Amino acid sequence: MSLARLRDPIAAVATAAGRGAVGIVRASGPDLAPLVQALFGRALAPRAATLLPFTAADGSVLDRGLAIHFPAPHSYTGEDVLELQAHGGPVLLQLLLARVLEAGAGIGLRLARAGEFTERAFLNDKIDLAQAEAVADLIDASTEAAARSAARSLDGAFSAEIHTLAGRIVELRTLVEATLDFPEEEIDFLEKARAHERLGAIEAAIGAALARARQGALLREGMRVVIAGQPNVGKSSLLNALAGAELAIVTPIPGTTRDRVAETIQIEGVPLHVVDTAGLREHAADEVERIGIGRSWEAIAGADAVLFVHDLTRRGDAGYEAAEAEIATRLEGADVLHVHNKADAAAPAADDGVVLSAKAGTGLETLRRELLRRAGWQAQPDGVFIARARHVDALQRTLAHLHLAQAHAAQRDAALDLLAEELRLAHQALGEITGEFGTEDLLGEIFGRFCIGK
């Protein structure tokens, strides 16, 4: 976090690639007055949109648009920020960016790396690490619930909760550290301060935060579901029924081939990444089918749940049953949920699992509830904040250190130095969430995943 790194002015196209009504070129640095002067031959009123021609170096007009100068520290990054709002054509925006870089050559303006604007906002204390992550999560959100929870995190709801919890640990740390200095009175001191009870209350609060973070991570990551089974049992029909009935925001996942169709559907806002596998047959007819089947097995290995679809109308057929047994053997070890389809056309089976009709739409609600149950989803009363595996992990470690602290505190001649150390480690683990104790590696990992211009 050296100052030299902060002083490097940066620029990038801030809007999405492709065409749009408006596109934005953004620059940030400690002092952009020379850049504004070079571009427009004048200064701009702070935080006011000024309609101006954007000209090339030779004076020819590239576009007309709005220029806004946000003087430091009242900007997104906390530095001087210049925003040029032009028409959103990719070629035009690249020309405009090139022009800005050229005009800023004198102050060392360079192209921004991925996530660098948001990284500066973090380094300048505009937002904390959890909020910075929420920026990316808001942009990447695949369902409305995920977007809303990301917005809550960005707004600081998650961070505020973490800060409150950290504050309570700090109080206790202060108390224990102070007691360490007066060893003869220590037991009495801690008892008077109800240290044991307070530790228990903090543990409970961290446990609750952990449960909510798990829900948030589920909203962000979703659940990977594979629909498997023989050809013609109704796998594609089931996927369509699940997607259609939810009025889902359906996003095709790139890279899928004709043998494997993947879609993201949502159930109560939880994204479900569903893969409809090619018919799973042991002996493939040709090379293409063989490859398709290979991919199906790969998808199954990485799935959170496998829907093994059966056709009720074909029960008892020897060839059908043999193929079922073969698939069942190969699915051993996977988290399988049996789905008995075509209940509209045949008597339901007595087996375990869900009986439904993809065609008639019956039994789908039971399947949805079962999927949510398996995902560990519980609608949270006071709103879920978006969270990541990183946050869940940090909260788990915090809790583990608090448990150890509790164990030390419970000893007759309480091992105060060990108690103090566990509290310190708990505090540190919790602080990783907001970046209080962030390492350079962690920062690189988080901001490197952003797109350029954010």
Ligand code: GDP
């Ligand atoms: P897949 O090969 O497993 O993906 O199966 P499809 O979804 O393509 O369906 C195969 C056939 O079964 C089609 O003719 C569907 O109309 C039919 N089918 C699918 N679901 C049902 C159902 O619930 N009831 C009935 N009667 N037919 C169904």
Ligand code: ZN
């Ligand atoms: Zn199909």
